[in-house]
Amino acid sequence: MNKxxxxxxxxxxxxxxxxxxxxxWISDCISESSCIGYCSDEFSVWDDIxxxxxxxxxxxxxxxxxxxxFDTPMMTDSLGxxxxxxxxxxxxxxxxxLRHKMYLKHNRKPKVIMLSVDYFTLEKRDHIINHFxxxxxxxxxxxxxxxxxxxxxxxxxxxxxxLLRYIGDFQLxxxxxxxxxxxxxxKRDRGFAGxxxxxxxxxxxxxxxxxxxxxxKLVQLLDKFLQECVEDDIEVVLVYAPIYYEGLKxxxxxxxxFNTFYDFSIKYNLEFLxxxxxxxxxxxxxxxxxxxxxxxxxxxxxxxxxxxxxxxxALKRLKRE
Amino acid sequence: MMFNSVDxxxxxxxxxxxxxxxxxxxxxxQNLLIVIGSYLFYGLWDWRFLFLIxxxxxxxxxxxxxxxxxxxxxxxxxxxxxxxxxxxxxxGFFKYYNFFLENFIEAFSFFGQEIQGxxxxxxxxxxxxxxxxxxxxxxxxVYKRKLKPTKDFIVFSAFVSFxxxxxxxxxxRATNLLPQFFKKRTFSYEKAAxxxxxxxxxxxxxxxxxxxxxxxxxxxxxxxxxxxxSTLVVGAVFFTFQIYxxxxxxxxxxxxxxxxxxxxxxxxxxxPFFSRDIAEFWRRWHISLTTWFRDxxxxxxxxxxxxxxxxxxxxxxxxxxxxxxxxxxWTFIVWGLLHxxxxxxxxxxxxxxxxxxxxxxxxxxxxxxxxxAMLSTFGLTVFAFIFFRANDIGHxxxxxxxxxxxxxxxxxxxxxxMEAIPIAFLVVLFILIEWIGREGEYAIxxxxxxxxxxxxxxxxxAIIGLIFLFGNETxxxxxxxx
Numbered sequence: 001m002n003k004x005x006x007x008x009x010x011x012x013x014x015x016x017x018x019x020x021x022x023x024x025w026i027s028d029c030i031s032e033s034s035c036i037g038y039c040s041d042e043f044s045v046w047d048d049i050x051x052x053x054x055x056x057x058x059x060x061x062x063x064x065x066x067x068x069x070f071d072t073p074m075m076t077d078s079l080g081x082x083x084x085x086x087x088x089x090x091x092x093x094x095x096x097x098l099r100h101k102m103y104l105k106h107n108r109k110p111k112v113i114m115l116s117v118d119y120f121t122l123e124k125r126d127h128i129i130n131h132f133x134x135x136x137x138x139x140x141x142x143x144x145x146x147x148x149x150x151x152x153x154x155x156x157x158x159x160x161x162x163l164l165r166y167i168g169d170f171q172l173x174x175x176x177x178x179x180x181x182x183x184x185x186x187k188r189d190r191g192f193a194g195x196x197x198x199x200x201x202x203x204x205x206x207x208x209x210x211x212x213x214x215x216x217k218l219v220q221l222l223d224k225f226l227q228e229c230v231e232d233d234i235e236v237v238l239v240y241a242p243i244y245y246e247g248l249k250x251x252x253x254x255x256x257x258f259n260t261f262y263d264f265s266i267k268y269n270l271e272f273l274x275x276x277x278x279x280x281x282x283x284x285x286x287x288x289x290x291x292x293x294x295x296x297x298x299x300x301x302x303x304x305x306x307x308x309x310x311x312x313x314a315l316k317r318l319k320r321e
Numbered sequence: 322m323m324f325n326s327v328d329x330x331x332x333x334x335x336x337x338x339x340x341x342x343x344x345x346x347x348x349x350x351q352n353l354l355i356v357i358g359s360y361l362f363y364g365l366w367d368w369r370f371l372f373l374i375x376x377x378x379x380x381x382x383x384x385x386x387x388x389x390x391x392x393x394x395x396x397x398x399x400x401x402x403x404x405x406x407x408x409x410x411x412x413g414f415f416k417y418y419n420f421f422l423e424n425f426i427e428a429f430s431f432f433g434q435e436i437q438g439x440x441x442x443x444x445x446x447x448x449x450x451x452x453x454x455x456x457x458x459x460x461x462x463v464y465k466r467k468l469k470p471t472k473d474f475i476v477f478s479a480f481v482s483f484x485x486x487x488x489x490x491x492x493x494r495a496t497n498l499l500p501q502f503f504k505k506r507t508f509s510y511e512k513a514a515x516x517x518x519x520x521x522x523x524x525x526x527x528x529x530x531x532x533x534x535x536x537x538x539x540x541x542x543x544x545x546x547x548x549x550x551s552t553l554v555v556g557a558v559f560f561t562f563q564i565y566x567x568x569x570x571x572x573x574x575x576x577x578x579x580x581x582x583x584x585x586x587x588x589x590x591x592x593p594f595f596s597r598d599i600a601e602f603w604r605r606w607h608i609s610l611t612t613w614f615r616d617x618x619x620x621x622x623x624x625x626x627x628x629x630x631x632x633x634x635x636x637x638x639x640x641x642x643x644x645x646x647x648x649x650x651w652t653f654i655v656w657g658l659l660h661x662x663x664x665x666x667x668x669x670x671x672x673x674x675x676x677x678x679x680x681x682x683x684x685x686x687x688x689x690x691x692x693x694a695m696l697s698t699f700g701l702t703v704f705a706f707i708f709f710r711a712n713d714i715g716h717x718x719x720x721x722x723x724x725x726x727x728x729x730x731x732x733x734x735x736x737x738x739m740e741a742i743p744i745a746f747l748v749v750l751f752i753l754i755e756w757i758g759r760e761g762e763y764a765i766x767x768x769x770x771x772x773x774x775x776x777x778x779x780x781x782x783a784i785i786g787l788i789f790l791f792g793n794e795t796x797x798x799x800x801x802x803x
Binding site: 001003004007008011014015155157161163164166167168170171173 | 327341508510513514517528740743778781782785788789790791792793
């Protein structure tokens with residue numbers, strides 16, 4: 001038995017010793033690669049968060065409708081306050097909240113949070129979209145473990161054992177190497193990345209109306225988040241960004257969704273900037289598809305947002321401080 | 322918990338520690354620990370079905386005890402049949418109730434009679450096809466006086482529920498496994514090291530070969546109506562390696578785990594893809610099941626000894642039942658009957674026991690004839706596996722029709738084909754390693770044993786490296802559904 005245990009230890013020891021540094025190195029390579037294809041350029045934002053590089057007064061949260069719409073370099077120039085866009089492609093409030101927690105943990109807190117809300121924000125989901133984006137940051141990250149525990153994408157051991165979460169990701173390593181060897185860089189500037197595309201014609205064929213089920217747990221989480229912001233003295237501004245007018249007809253429970261956010265704005269006395277009736281919403285050439293503006297549309301929207309934001313108490317408070 | 326999971330690694334490590342360090346030299350405590358550990362292992366799958374294993378154990382233990390002292394032949398038969406009825410009754414209900422009901426209704430409607438029937442939402446208990454056959458082998462052997470029944474209920478429970486082979490075999494014979502629970506088990510370094518090697522190889526087969534092949538097999542089978550004949554051939558080949566890697570990988574892990582605990586389980590796969598004919602294939606594929614059917618069904622039916630007609634009849638019965646054992650679907654029955662059709666000419670021309678030794682024993686390469694024979698046999702098994710994998714007979718027929726169409730001579734084309742190329746290379750590497758190690762119990766058993774230790778460790782690290790790089794998203798073991 002002693003011989004067996006000894007041999008087992010001799011065999012396993014090199015693997016154990018090398019696992020942690022190898023995990024660190026792989027995670028570093030992946031996060032620096034931008035790995036655009038896998039996770040829509042989220043690594044650059046996560047890197048900025050974990051490196052403590054974000055020194056912003058205004059933080060923008062949301063889904064792809066945040067990072068594609070809110071031109072934070074433009075906002076920084078116009079408002080005279082650093083702005084950063086934390087929008088997460090395809091992700092609802094649960095993972096937005098996780099990002100918020102990590103942001104506050106490693107950076108100074110913002111003075112204003114613009115929360116881009118829509119039918120995506122509180123939608124019930126089983127999986128995390130772009131779960132690859134968490135891989136480099138997961139090891140021994142208790143917050144990430146807790147916040148993603150309700151999804152089936154990860155197991156507890158993925159957060160505890162080095163390299164376990166990378167098993168089978170050969171293609172990811174190949175892509176990382178290829179991207180790192182190329183000139184490909186992150187397109188996100190202060191977290192914002194406009195899309196230079198026109199309208200996608202295939203969309204119009206679908207006439208289906210969708211019902212986006214609201215997850216009660218996410219409603220409670222949003223409530224908790226807003227309460228925390230009150231305690232942390234962070235102003236929150238809810239923003240319902242433009243949707244192409246035909247798209248609104250495809251959301252079966254649009255009123256229910258809107259009213260959920262409206263009720264929160266009343267409860268916490270929040271500014272609620274609603275762009276559902278905005279004039280650009282019927283101009284297809286400013287959209288990529290129903291929910292997403294292209295870069296020109298983002299310019300118009302951000303201009304309007306800056307103008308409206310100047311009338312809010314949030315900016316008045318920023319100017320005072 | 323799956324064998325290829327961190328949960329199982331923790332479970333096994335803890336169990337190993339308790340078994341060899343706490344229970345140590347005490348056989349009774351080791352056996353009790355096996356029962357507790359096995360029930361815990363099974364309970365983590367689905368605690369609701371622990372009662373079934375317990376019931377099966379109680380019934381067959383009691384029948385065994387009664388058979389020991391019962392001299393009256395009629396009463397002995399009644400006892401035997403009560404065990405058979407209970408075990409097959411449970412199996413039949415959970416596995417085949419809906420199948421028979423649906424076919425019954427369809428048969429009546431074929432004759433213009435509509436009848437109502439309520440199919441039940443029945444969950445198939447994991448491992449039921451395996452442990453019921455295992456306990457049946459006990460009562461049958463006791464009945465035939467091949468085995469003395471055990472008085473020790475703990476030992477019997479341990480035999481029935483032994484966790485390494487509980488959920489997907491090998492189906493152990495009481496004559497082989499039961500006596501091992503009565504013998505003092507001392508730790509053997511060689512056995513344990515060999516067990517670890519076999520576990521490693523099993524994990525490679527499952528995680529790298531089976532789970533990767535599954536991805537493409539599923540893709541092609543699920544979209545078979547959009548694929549060319551050549552692509553469908555690729556899909557069938559992927560499925561063949563999926564099922565082999567999956568099932569034999571599981572068996573390797575089961576056997577390796579048992580060896581860690583001082584037990585010897587029977588080999589379940591013996592390099593079946595190197596078979597030169599279908600008869601040899603069935604001597605090398607799922608050996609524990611085929612020998613079970615041979616000993617407990619084929620031979621009692623008369624085997625090959627009562628004339629040609631009986632020989633043919635018994636052969637078809639065996640393959641039909643074997644197919645049906647796999648699941649409640651006509652596709653499995655057709656799969657079994659296909660193999661019967663392939664097998665029968667060999668049996669009738671007395672060529673079914675031509676190849677008893679491994680191909681090209683002691684040689685590096687097979688002869689051209691052997692190579693062609695292996696390829697042909699492989700082709701037949703791939704063909705039959707189309708039925709095994711298809712959703713229904715219609716699906717299988719349309720699949721095969723497209724295979725044997727002009728599109729067979731086009732280049733395969735499916736989504737993710739470029740990513741499948743490394744997997745194809747891995748399959749080739751796998752076949753190569755299996756070929757090199759074909760004279761052992763499992764492929765890497767003897768490879769590197771005489772090498773300088775760091776070099777041997779390098780081989781194992783390379784296998785672990787391949788698992789790390791190419792391990793695919795975990796798919797459930799295929800045979801869990803049986």
